[in-house]
Amino acid sequence: MQLNVLKNYPLSELTTFKIGGAARFYVKAESTDSVYDSIDFAKQHGVPFYVLGGGSNLLVSDKGYDGVIIHMSNTETETRTDGESVYKTCGAGVVWDNFVSECVNENLFGVECLSGIPGTVGASPVQNIGAYGQSVDNLISEVTALDATTGDIVKFSNADCKFSYRKSFFNSEGFGQYIIVSVKYILKRTGKPNVKYHDLEKYFLKNANITLQEVRTAILKIREYKGMLQMEGFRGFKCAGSFFKNPxxxxxxxxxxxxxxxxxxxxxxxxxxxxxxxxxxxxxxxxxxxxxxxxxxxxxxxxxxxxxxxxxxxxxxxxxxxxxxxxxxxxxxxxxxxxxxxxxxxxxx
Structure with a gap:
């Protein structure tokens, strides 16, 4: 395929910190093939590569990056229903909050408390993102990734991902080797919204009849108040959310x-x-x-x-x-x- 490689591409506007110089090379990767070709391009030029999602957890040097930025932009989605379970497979470039909003609108339980988290789907298993009593380690059925060393497509089960607090196989043993191209999640058609976290208990005052949309609205308001929201129409700061992990x-x-x-x-x-x-x-x-x-x-x-x-x-x-x-x-x-x-x-x- 023909790879569209841009040179000296400014990175500051691709991060929520709004800081950083230019990348020597930049590719908007809209398919798995373009990811593979981008890695091959980096090898041919003897430079490193970095996989970029939403830029919401990244601080870039003012000197820029002397390598290839592979900007994950594949946004294919697929939905399959099996009884009370709904399986949604999303390309790594899907905006995370768009995925959450879709699930809430379809009245699917399990992801409502993860509203407002910036970034893309591909980053969710890497950091095992979580907030307000929910985390993706309880939602992910399968992760599909490209092995950067061999070019093979590898599928990881939930157990293979080795999830723990803000950690997974992909930011530990597998860091730099596997590039996530899609993630499959399991949602439920029935259940109760998760409002056990103290901020939500305080917000709802133990109201027993709460909808998923009300939980999402509450989360967005709480995140906005804390200055942790990076969405149009909401007040926010130029930052990368939580700079530090909870020890x-x-x-x-x-x-x-x-x-x-x-x-x-x-x-x-x-x-x-x-x-x-x-x-x-x-x-x-x-x-x-x-x-x-x-x-x-x-x-x-x-x-x-x-x-x-x-x-x-x-x-x-x-x-x-x-x-x-x-x-x-x-x-x-x-x-x-x-x-x-x-x-x-x-x-x-």
Whole structure:
């Protein structure tokens, strides 16, 4: 096939951070064949490649990227019903929230709490995206990927994906080798909306008759209030959503952290014991807020005034300014709590 390769392609407008230089080469990949050909092009020119989805979890260097950007843009979809289960297979380039909206409009249960998450379908298994009591590890039936080393198409079952908190086979052992081209999800035709998360319980005040559309509307309003929404018609910030993951600590370490947090008397719902484990997941936002407070700012970079997990590009900040600010957050949290914050945002340079 004829590959349309663009040179010196600006990347800043392809990310929600709105930061970054140009890519040496850029391909809009609208099919599996174009993905394969893009990889072959990169090999022929002796340069690396990077697979880009919605750019919502990415910070790009101002120096740009000296390789091939493969922009996943395949948007084919297929729906199959089997009793109470509905199987939806989506191309990696499908906008995630469009998929969620479609499911909610069709009154399909299982994905409603993942409304408003930016990015594309192809990224959902990589990060095992989750929010408000739901995550895709409970929805994914199969992932189809291209093996970049062999050119083979490989199908992964749910178990093959090795899902855990914000982690999967695709961002660990398989990182860089497998490019996701489509994902198959299982939705249910009957059920009850998931409103167990504390923000939703507070929003609905334990109303028993809640529709999927009402849950979606609530999620969008909550995410907008927190400044985590990247959708037209809603208020948002130039950021990549949650910059850091919630850390998991031992029970003994948690007790030390708890003493500090409780002494400050400034947090509720900030930790989640892990089932069948002595470990505890702790809110990174709570730790950061305890050190800095919402809206803390240094020059053109700062924390969101609504949610401390979001680092915001307030005024045409540079890549280095964001990285320096992130390190300041990490160093201070470690000094106070002895917790290392892992970055959820991917860095491209």
């Amino acid at each position: 998991v600590v031992s029970a003994a370490h948690f007790d030390n952290i708890s003493d500090i947090i409780n002494a400050a008397a400034s947090a509720r719902n900030w930790y989640w014991p892990i089932a069948n484990s002595s470990e505890v997941k702790v809110s990174a936002a709570c730790l950061i807020e305890n050190c800095f407070g919402k809206g803390f700012r240094t020059g053109r970079v700062g924390l969101s005034p609504n949610h401390t997990l979001a680092i915001v590009n307030y005024d045409d900040a540079t890549f280095d300014e964001v990285m320096d600010f992130a390190k300041q957050i990490e160093d201070t949290v470690y000094e106070r709590f002895k917790v290392t914050l892992d970055r959820e945002v991917q860095i491209l340079r």
